[in-house]
Amino acid sequence: MRPILERIDFAVNQVLEDLNTTSISPPSYTLQDFLVDFLTNPGGILKVGGTDDPADYPALTPRGDDFASPASPGSGRRVALVAHSAAGWISRVYLSGVNYGGRSFKGSKKVHSLVCLGSPHFVAENLVFKSLQYLEREEGSALPARDMTRGAYELCGAMPGDDDVDGDGMTPLFSAIALDSADKMVLENVSHAPVYPAFGPSAKLAEERLTKPWYGSPEILKKWFPWLKASTMD
Helix, strand or coil: CHHHHHHHHHHHHHHHHCCCCCHHCCCCCCCCHHHHHHHHCCCCCCCCCCCCCCCCCCCCCCCCCCCCCCCCCCCCCCCCEEECCHHHHHHHHHCCCCCEEEECCCHHHHHEEEECCCCCCCCCCCCCHHHHHHHHHCCCCCCCCCCCHHHHHHHCCCCCCCCCCCCCCCEEEHHHHHCCCCCCCCCCCCCCCCCCCCCCHHHHHHHCCCCEEECCHHHHCCCCCHHHHHHHCC
């Protein structure tokens, strides 16, 4: 997750620097950079580096030209960070002071609010959530191809064969609201993402997307964005 964390930090720093998001530099992280990072990732698929525990990750610096972040701006200004899906728990790592692969981001000094949209927070027993388990320990705080929703729910901690799990099609509700210290808002009849491939395991989700808006749709945005605006004025 280090390349993602570095990109979040780069964006936050630059927005704070000039408060003009259109000036953020375009990505300069190539396919070759990705492949090298993937092959040398300590917690990658099949435990490429020999471990799936972030506590054992060696210090590393991701490839690419994105990660020379601007100088940290002066105190007194912070931004809101809106994160969708897995970016929610990755942003929790960013906000924390926990060392992750050789760097501690301490993003809470730059961010006043984190909004998680359909993000999983329940610590399930699988490789994907080892980083979240590591974060909570330090701070005190295989998918069926026939059905993407069922596979995703089980990945997030749902019991196999439980067809009564409520959720947005990718993240079960119990996982999305598992962060005890957070303010929570439950949105009814919302789809996890704006589009899905209309074939294979996501075909059912693609069909439901025709009748269900996602978190970024104008009518749904109106339900949660006022809370964010109110929090920035407090």
